[in-house]
Amino acid sequence: MAAALGGLGLLQGRVRLAAAVAATSSLGRPGRRAPVPRGAAAAAAAAALLSAGRSYGSEAKEEEELRVRYLDDEHKGIVVLGLNRSQAKNALNKNLLKMMSKAVDALKSDKKVRTVIFRSEVPGIFCAGADLKERAKMHSSEVSSFVSKARATINEMANLPVPTIAAIDGTALGGGLELALACDIRVAASSAKMGLVETKLAIIPGAGGTQRLPRTIGVSLAKELIFSARIVDGEEAKSIGLISHVVEQNEAGDAAYRRALALAREFLPQGxxxxxxxxxxxxxxxxxxxxxxxxxxxxxxxxxxxxxxxxxxxxxxxxxxxxxxxxxxx
Incomplete structure (x- = not known):
């Protein structure tokens, strides 16, 4: 049981989660020593390394994995947090959780923020749960710490003082669905057309699913979905109260986001x-x-x-x- 609860995003049988494979590179060829730069050449080399660090270091990576946009004009007051780990299907890793926590911490004290929308910048996927490839390299103590951090971050999201909307254009699995459950309102896209992504949702608890799901859809249904790890589409999710709105997916693949944006605009005139x-x-x-x-x-x-x-x-x-x-x- 403990293992199951610790398995944030882990799915059984028919569902396999893709995770990013970290790219590695090395300077120079194996077995050869690069010449040691001296004088002006050494200074130039050091400057080049510093420049490379600024361009490709953690800050650039963090900004890429979570996009924070403050909208303006008729949407002023709406902030969009976009998950953007395309190679890993927006799987939750240490870095993404850190950036989410940082963004939420800034938003909760910003009195100009009126509504927050969580969405995916990756077509066809909302969030595939935990990054299992990263987790496989963790020590057991690190796994416990990671799950605790995921739970704390999702709690921070749930405690934002302004309305929050999850725009689910694509699949939300495990921790991805738990992230959506922490939002006040959930909008999902569904489609009967061939070639368009069908939103699918499934939960294996680890970051609060055993608590938030029963509060959302009732105890009996929550147990059934958790025990079976069943995947439901947008229409079924709407019928059981898991999501608030289901919309027909469009060619751009952002129908849920557009509906979420329309809802957020309804909130703006309110005190x-x-x-x-x-x-x-x-x-x-x-x-x-x-x-x-x-x-x-x-x-x-x-x-x-x-x-x-x-x-x-x-x-x-x-x-x-x-x-x-x-x-x-x-």
Whole structure:
């Protein structure tokens, strides 16, 4: 059981996940010593190495694997995070998780951000789960650390104070679906036409799937999907409540993203504080009994209308930690 829960993105039988093969290169030919540069030649060589490091080092790689776009004009306030590991089908590796965590950390404190859309920049795939090729090289202790980091990053996404939308144009497997489950709204593309990518979704839990899936579709159905590792298409996912909207895929392969963008535009005219406290009230209220949930709603409402709920000692004791955690400011 522990092994199954640790297997983020691991699928059985008919599904095989492709991962990127790291390209390696060497300077010079094997068995030959390159001449040692001296004087001006040495300085030029050092400058060339520094330049190469800036062009092809971790910063360039990180920027390529996760694209962050702040939209403008009529879409101002919408931020798009695009997964971009084409050779690995957007599989989650250490570097991508690090960049996602960094991006989410910046977004949560940016008051100009109104909605965040998670999408794929790679046609036909949303996210294939964990990078199993990278994982195969890890020590067992590293695997545990990786799964913990994946879970923490997805939790950070779920706790963003603004609405989040997953635009699923293509397959979302394992950790990829868990990433989508952390979003407030999920949109998937489906197609009956030959040649167009059919969105498929499957979950093997490891980064929160056993907890988020039952809360989304109900306990019985969640158990059935997890126990069977069944793959569902967009239409079935919509029928069981796994996604909010299913749209016909277009020739460009970005129908889900376009629908997500249209939804995000509907959110823009709404008051930013009201949106943040509404999300907080829903998220916190779902974890408590109804009476406590109503008290949370009242405290959240007070943030919008400047009602001094702190005059009431019981509400103060109950709700101040909640509001402090949310870091909501008018």
């Amino acid at each position: 930013p504080v009201a949106m943040r406290v509404a999300k907080l009230a829903i998220n916190q209220g779902m974890e408590v009994d109804l009476v406590t949930g109503l008290a949370i709603e009242e405290a959240c409402y007070a943030q919008v209308c400047n009602y001094d709920y702190m005059e009431k000692p019981r509400k103060q004791a109950l709700l101040v930690p909640v509001m402090k955690h949310a870091e909501i400011q008018p």
